[in-house]
Amino acid sequence: MSQTSTDPRHFRAPPKRQLRLSWADERVRAIVWQVVIVGIVAGVIWWLVRNTQHNLEVRRIATGFGFLQREAGLPIGEHLIEYTPASTYFRALSVGVLNTLKVALIGIVLATILGTLVGIARLSKNWLLAKIAAVYVEVIRDIPLLLQLLFWYTMLQGLPAPRQAMNPVTGVFLSNRGLRLPFLDWQVAHSWALLAFVAGLFGTWLTARALRRKQMADGKPRPLWPAALGLIIGLPLVVWLAGGAPTAVDWPALRGFNFQGGFTISPEYFALLIGLTTYTAGFIAEIVRAGILSVSQGQWEAAQALGLRPGVVLRQVVLPQALRVIVPPMTSQYLNLTKNSSLAVAIGYQDIVSIANTTLNQTGQAIEGIAIIMAVYLTISLSISFSMNWYNNRIALVER
Amino acid sequence: MSDISLGTSVAGIPEAAPRQPPALTTGPVAWVRANLFSSWLNTALTLVLAYFIVRYAIGFVDWAFVNAIWSVPNNQTQACRALKASATPGACWAVVTEKHRFILFGTYPYEEHWRPALVCVLFTALYIVSGMRRFWRKELALVWIATLVVIGILMWGGILGLSYVPQERWGGLPITLILATFGLAFAFPLSILVALGRRSSMPAVRVLCVAYVELIRGVPLISLLFMASVMFPLFLPEGINIDKLLRAQVAITLFAGAYLAEVVRGGLQALPKGQYEAADALGLSYWYKTGFIILPQALRLVIPPLVNTFIGFFKDTSLVLIIGIFDLLTAGKTAVVEPAWQGFGVEVYLAISVIYFCYCFAMSRYSQNLEAELNRHRGR
Numbered sequence: 008m009s010q011t012s013t014d015p016r017h018f019r020a021p022p023k024r025q026l027r028l029s030w031a032d033e034r035v036r037a038i039v040w041q042v043v044i045v046g047i048v049a050g051v052i053w054w055l056v057r058n059t060q061h062n063l064e065v066r067r068i069a070t071g072f073g074f075l076q077r078e079a080g081l082p083i084g085e086h087l088i089e090y091t092p093a094s095t096y097f098r099a100l101s102v103g104v105l106n107t108l109k110v111a112l113i114g115i116v117l118a119t120i121l122g123t124l125v126g127i128a129r130l131s132k133n134w135l136l137a138k139i140a141a142v143y144v145e146v147i148r149d150i151p152l153l154l155q156l157l158f159w160y161t162m163l164q165g166l167p168a169p170r171q172a173m174n175p176v177t178g179v180f181l182s183n184r185g186l187r188l189p190f191l192d193w194q195v196a197h198s199w200a201l202l203a204f205v206a207g208l209f210g211t212w213l214t215a216r217a218l219r220r221k222q223m224a225d226g227k228p229r230p231l232w233p234a235a236l237g238l239i240i241g242l243p244l245v246v247w248l249a250g251g252a253p254t255a256v257d258w259p260a261l262r263g264f265n266f267q268g269g270f271t272i273s274p275e276y277f278a279l280l281i282g283l284t285t286y287t288a289g290f291i292a293e294i295v296r297a298g299i300l301s302v303s304q305g306q307w308e309a310a311q312a313l314g315l316r317p318g319v320v321l322r323q324v325v326l327p328q329a330l331r332v333i334v335p336p337m338t339s340q341y342l343n344l345t346k347n348s349s350l351a352v353a354i355g356y357q358d359i360v361s362i363a364n365t366t367l368n369q370t371g372q373a374i375e376g377i378a379i380i381m382a383v384y385l386t387i388s389l390s391i392s393f394s395m396n397w398y399n400n401r402i403a404l405v406e407r
Numbered sequence: 408m409s410d411i412s413l414g415t416s417v418a419g420i421p422e423a424a425p426r427q428p429p430a431l432t433t434g435p436v437a438w439v440r441a442n443l444f445s446s447w448l449n450t451a452l453t454l455v456l457a458y459f460i461v462r463y464a465i466g467f468v469d470w471a472f473v474n475a476i477w478s479v480p481n482n483q484t485q486a487c488r489a490l491k492a493s494a495t496p497g498a499c500w501a502v503v504t505e506k507h508r509f510i511l512f513g514t515y516p517y518e519e520h521w522r523p524a525l526v527c528v529l530f531t532a533l534y535i536v537s538g539m540r541r542f543w544r545k546e547l548a549l550v551w552i553a554t555l556v557v558i559g560i561l562m563w564g565g566i567l568g569l570s571y572v573p574q575e576r577w578g579g580l581p582i583t584l585i586l587a588t589f590g591l592a593f594a595f596p597l598s599i600l601v602a603l604g605r606r607s608s609m610p611a612v613r614v615l616c617v618a619y620v621e622l623i624r625g626v627p628l629i630s631l632l633f634m635a636s637v638m639f640p641l642f643l644p645e646g647i648n649i650d651k652l653l654r655a656q657v658a659i660t661l662f663a664g665a666y667l668a669e670v671v672r673g674g675l676q677a678l679p680k681g682q683y684e685a686a687d688a689l690g691l692s693y694w695y696k697t698g699f700i701i702l703p704q705a706l707r708l709v710i711p712p713l714v715n716t717f718i719g720f721f722k723d724t725s726l727v728l729i730i731g732i733f734d735l736l737t738a739g740k741t742a743v744v745e746p747a748w749q750g751f752g753v754e755v756y757l758a759i760s761v762i763y764f765c766y767c768f769a770m771s772r773y774s775q776n777l778e779a780e781l782n783r784h785r786g787r
Contacts, residue, residue, distance in 0.1 A: 037608070037609050040609065040612075041609045041610075041611040041612060044611065044612055044615070045611050045615070048615060055642045058641070058642055058643055058644050058645075059641045059642055061644075061645065062640075062641045062645065063641065065645065132442070132445060132449065133442070133443065133445075133449050133452050133453060133456075134442035134443055135443060135452075135453050135456050135457065135460075136452060136453075136456060139456065139460075145768065145771075146764065148767075148771075149718070149722075149763065149764045149767035149768045149771065150722070150760045150763050150764055150767070151722035151723070151725040151736065151763055152722070153725045153726055153728060153736060154725060154736055154756060154759060154760055154763065157736075157740065157752070157756055158752075158753065158756040158757075158760070161752035161753050161756065162753060165750070165753065346626070346627035346628075347627070349627040349629045349630070350629065350726070350729075352629065352729055353728060353729055360627070360629055360630065360633075364633065367637065373637040373638055373641065374638060374641070377630060377633055377634050377637070377638060380626070380630045380633070381625075381626045381630050384625060384626045384627055384630065385622075385625040385626060388624075388625040388626075389625065
């Protein structure tokens, strides 16, 4: 490869050539072409903008984002933050963004788990398991996601009414109003324990780094699990006990025509989550399978020949190499899942697209509404790609 | 050898114990033993899975075939509803039998249904012909143009004794195929130009192409479809109005163009640098170099991912449901809106899934075969 050559002659810049004002000069042609192309694009954009301005004037639509401060008046069933129809449009759209994130994040986690399991199952030595996984992947990938979502939603709507709700386990009710689960009666102590748990995770990560540095210095491995156990389980437990150890559980119960209490998963959210998870898992399974197959058999054998234990072989030799193949396409699957969550609008889950769509229908602010949708998705997409690229660079092969 | 009698111990060596014959290594029994019952864990797994498969398969066959109702006299769905509520529920395929014309062809005039049916056959034949390698030559472009013209005549009518059918009355499978085929036919050349632009040495062109690709890929298709349905009318001068289907078609084309451009760019990057330099050394102009040296090789490299993108794109045409265009999925969803047929969505969606599955599965199998065929020269 000439690029990696260290021959000093290759670093010398080519001699500068006089620019000739002639069509035969390549650089003159390049400049002319670029001016022409940019001119055409700018002209088309200018024409569109002028048409739009004219049309807006004719239709008496005021532009600008002033409408965000007005009262929205649209009801939203699921909200993570305080919301009433009297809240502003800005608040309504924020609820939408949070709903999108809620389904996308949980969907990504579940799809990764399911996809990895199916991908490994497809490589299983057990013929039956491998075939089931293969059929799953083929079928799920060849049917449009929107059709699957409608199918799941119809299935959930076909469930019995709350009065005849299915009750597989005590306290869990499945009906056409969604899934009801018992949930802790949330107290301040629980919040503190959750905070302690997160702090414990962070502390474990710091400890792992410190231990690794020590191992690098003197070569002696040190166990991580005592610190991890203490920080992740012990610390929240102590905080929870100090907070009075509240254990009250909110059980769902049938009152009138619907359930009261407990934790609800609405049918819309449930259908969207099932659809996104199973669909994306089909693609992730193929990525995982390709990643595992990409590590040659020789790597397993060489690691075993060194006397490493099977767990260590998997963690230290095979996974790092497989991840290099897995991570880039996985990033695009995460992005796809996030973008596909916009199909929520078809089954009535109120994500950002659905709320922005209602907003633009109510206010007539079409351009602003669509601009908001695009800005939100661009932001989410870019953040996912940045974090995954950062991770990818960390695990990438370090070459000279 | 013959003077040593078998069975007698020689020089005091004790007779070896009779050994087991070696385990079977071929034949169905050996296959079952190796693939299903190789260890205790595998045996347990096989038995559990087999139990669930048999149990659910019986349940499904009962529901879909044994207890199913295949037709009912003029919209009398009481039998279906009773079956649904009974202890042995069954599918009500009557909804598909009754509504299949509507699901496939939408509100197209009933006596003229042979026209959209023929259009679907023509589209499918066009795909099959384009897929055969022996037809990969320049004349194929003419075949495409001729077929698309015939399809246009069949759908619109108005000449050759065919009655005129306005575009608002089109629907069902032909719409899905039209959106996918025309979108593809326009997006593919666009994507080649954009991919070339992204690798161009002119900075302004590169920036424009990067901005286009990244913007489109960063937002969901739905937002582009919304844009097409509510913003396009604002973009155009007063009085000019293009219809909804065409607007959706433009949005889908722009969307597919960005994704295809990335695939094509992959092919351009995978081509060894020597090919570019050799073409330059021959003194070929940019367009000769691109048209005769680079693209024929680069596109061949990316045929399998291109077909995969086509599949994704074929499925994505179903999103036009959200802006109310009457494609196959919308027709199916509308079919169960009628009060008599409400609640039988599952049957309709299953039937539509089969149609989508047939097209997509055929394409994906084709792409796998093609990949194997194109890579044959690399194998040993």
